Amino acid sequence: MAGFNKLVGSYAEAMAGLEDGMTVIAGGFGLCGIPENLIAEIKRKGSRGLTVVSNNCGVDGFGLGVLLEDRQVAKMISSYVGENALFEQQLLAGELEVELTPQGTLAEKMRAGGAGIPAFFTATGYGTPVGEGKEVREFDGRPYILEESIRGDFAIVKAWKGDRYGNLVYRHTAQNFNPMAATAGKITVVEIEELVEPGELEPSQIHTPGIYVDRMIVGSFEKRIEQRTVRAAN
Amino acid sequence: MAGFNKLVGSYAEAMAGLEDGMTVIAGGFGLCGIPENLIAEIKRKGSRGLTVVSNNCGVDGFGLGVLLEDRQVAKMISSYVGENALFEQQLLAGELEVELTPQGTLAEKMRAGGAGIPAFFTATGYGTPVGEGKEVREFDGRPYILEESIRGDFAIVKAWKGDRYGNLVYRHTAQNFNPMAATAGKITVVEIEELVEPGELEPSQIHTPGIYVDRMIVGSFEKRIEQRTVRAAN
Amino acid sequence: MSLSREQLAMRVARELQDGYYVNLGIGIPTLVANYVPAGMNVMLQSENGLLGMGQFPTEAELDADMINAGKQTVTAVKGASIFSSAESFAMIRGGHVDLTVLGAFEVDVMGNIASWMIPGKLIKGMGGAMDLVAGADNIVVTMTHASKHGESKLLPQCSLPLTGAGCIKKVVTDLAYVEIADGKFWLKERAPGISVDEIVAKTAGELVVPEVVPEMEF
C-alpha cells in the first residue's frame, strides 16, 4: 500500500519543513523514550525561536538540552525543568521563556489537542499560580479551572517497534508522553528501534495507530540513564 | 496479594449493592462486547428506575433489551437505539426517557468521568438539537459546545482475558466502550472469558489496569451476532 | 439518466486519493469501497474502533467480536489497528480522517446537514454522524437530489433538525455534483443525460450555474 508507507530515507527528510518559530511537541520523560536523533537533527538544522512542548528539557548536552546550546528554544512548556544548568542560566538571563504546566495537565493538553477538544476543566492547579487568570467553574460544588489544549506544527516521537504504515508499539515506560505527542502534531515524525512487517503487530495491541504518523525512520539510540539505581543480585 | 484479588464467587456478589434508581454504565457496541451475564443478573435482581448509559440498548430479548421487559430502565443515555421494538413502544408511551448523545461525545464523557475532567468543549453537536441549552464558546474562530462528563454508581464491563488483580485485555472490536466504562464506575464490575495468572499479560499491553476494577467474575458468553455478513470462501 | 447507486458510489470514489484514511457511512457510502481506483490504496475507518476494515469474513473466519459500525461481521486488513471508542473518536474528532462519506436527508447553502432525525417518526439516534461531520474537513454527502415526491433536498435552509452546522462542502446526488461555498450551491458536474434545467428545477437553494457544466463520465 504505497500511499501508506511512512518511511523516509534520512533525518533531514524526517524533519523537512521545520521552520523558525514553530511549535514542536516532543515525547519522552526525562531521558527515557526521547527521540534522540530527531532532536539532534533539529540541532543540526539550526531552526531557531522554537516553542518546545515536552515534560522535561533533557540534561546539559543530551536530549532537548542540546537545543539550548545554540539558543534554538524561545519557549519551553514543561512540568519539570530542574536537571539542566544551561536552562537555568538562559532562564535567568531572560533568553528563555518557560510555561510550567502540571504534568497531568500537560499530558491531557496534548491528548485533547489531538482529539479535537480545544479546552477542558480540571481541578489541578486551582488556587495556585497555574490557575491565575484562568476561568474557574464549579461542578458538583468543587472548583475547576479551564485549560486549553496544545497542538504542534511538528510532533517528534520515539517508539520501539513500528510497521511502515506507522503503527507503533512503545517499550516499557518509554511510552510516557509519546502516544499523546503522536496525535498532536500537524506533522508527526517518529523514530523507531525496529521495523516490522505490517501484520506482525497484533491489531488490538498497537499503541499508536498509523493514522497519526506522517513520517517514520529507523534509528539507533544511546538511551542514556539519568538516575542509575541498582541493587545487589541475591 | 490478597488485597488485590478482585475475583468474586457469584453474579449475585458481583452486582451486590445495586439499588433502584442508580446509574449503570455498560460497555459494548451493539451486541458486541456486552457484559451478557451481568445484564442478566440485573434482570434477575429486579432493580428498577435505573439510568443506563450505553451506546445502544441491545435488541428485543438480548443484551440490555432484557431490562426493558420488566420496565427496569427509567432513562437511557445512548447514541443509537434503533434496533429495539420494545424500546420504541416504551419511549412512545412515555415510560422511558432517552438522552441521545453523539457516539464520540458519549465515549469522551465516560473517559472524562473516569479521568477527573468534569466537562470539555467539543465541536460535535454545535448548531444541532444536541447543542441546545449548552454553553457555546469559540476557540480559534470555531464554535464549540460544553459537555459534562458521566460517572456511574456501577460500571459493567466485558473483557477477554484478565488476571485476578483486574488487569484486562479486550478481544478485537469487543473493546469498544469497555475501557472507558471501566474507568467511570464508582464500582466497576468485569466479566471475563479467561482467567490468567498475574504476569501472563505483558504489562505494556494491558488495556485496562486493575486499579479501575473492583470485582471480576469468569463467565461464558453467547456472543450473539446482530448482522451476520459473510462472503463465499475463494 | 439519473445515477444508479453504483454510479453514485463510483462518482464519490473519484474524491479518494492514495493513502487516504476514509470513513464510509451506512448504505451507498459503503459501496464506495468497491470502486477504489486500481493502484490506489485507502484504509477504511470504522468508528466502533477499527482502522483497516477488510471484506466480510468467510464462514470459517466469522467472529462475533469482529464487527464494523454497521454491526456487520467484518475482517481486518494486514496492518489494521483496533482500539477503544474514545480513541476512535479522538481520530475522527481530531481531524485525522481524510475523507468522510455519508448520506443525508437535506443539505443547505450554508453547508448545514440534516441526516438523523425526522420529528414525529421514531428517533433512532445520531450514532457517530454528528462526530463525523464535526470532525472532518473533507466530507462528501451522497443522496438523491429530490425526494420521491419531487421535493428538493438542496435547500436554502434545512427544515429538519441538523446533524452539523456549516460543515458540508461537497454533495454528490443522482443528478449532479454540487459544491457549497459562500452561502450558495455551485453546480460542477451533471449526471449523463441530465439537463441543467432539471437540476435547477430540483434545487431549492440558490444555485450558481457556470456556462459549461461538464457531464460525468463512467
Place this chain on the structure above:
Amino acid sequence: MSLSREQLAMRVARELQDGYYVNLGIGIPTLVANYVPAGMNVMLQSENGLLGMGQFPTEAELDADMINAGKQTVTAVKGASIFSSAESFAMIRGGHVDLTVLGAFEVDVMGNIASWMIPGKLIKGMGGAMDLVAGADNIVVTMTHASKHGESKLLPQCSLPLTGAGCIKKVVTDLAYVEIADGKFWLKERAPGISVDEIVAKTAGELVVPEVVPEMEF
C-alpha cells in the same frame, strides 16, 4: 525525640491498608515502601506510567526504558501494568489512587499545601505534584514540623505559592501527627518524648489539643 526519617516513613506506613494503590513522592515518602506491614499488600503507582513498581534492578536487569517518576531505574512486580502519561494521570486525577504521600514546604489550617516553588530561587517546576494533590482524596503530607531556624511549617496561611488548595487532611511531622478539618489543625499524636508544649510552640496555625495526646509507638 523528634522522629527520624525512617520513623516518619514508619508512621506514614500506618495509613496503608491492604489492597491500596499508593503514589509515593520523592524523598521520605519513597521510604514508606520499606515499612509496609507484614501480610499487607500495596501496589505502587509511578506517575510516568507504571502501576506495580518493584525494587531497583540488578545490574543484569538494568534497562533504560524502565524508570520511575524520579527517573530512577526500577523493575515491575508481577501483575504490573505500564501505560501512557495521559492514562497515568487519568488514574491520578480521576481519584483512583487510594493514598498519596508527599513532602511539603508548608501546609495551613485550610488544607492548602505549598511544596513546589520558592520565589527568588530557581523554579524547577511542579511535575505531577499539583495533579496528585488535586486528584487524591487521601493525602498524607510528611515534613519537618518547623524549619531549621525554628519557623513553623504549619501555618494559619501558606506564605509560598500553593501546590493545591484545600486538599490536605493529614500531616505527619517529626513532632506530631496532625489532622486538618474545619479550618484548624487537630493534634492527634505526638512523637515519643515530645511535649505538647513544644508542638504548640512550633505550630503557627490554630491547633486544637485534646486532653490526652497519645504518644506514637515504634
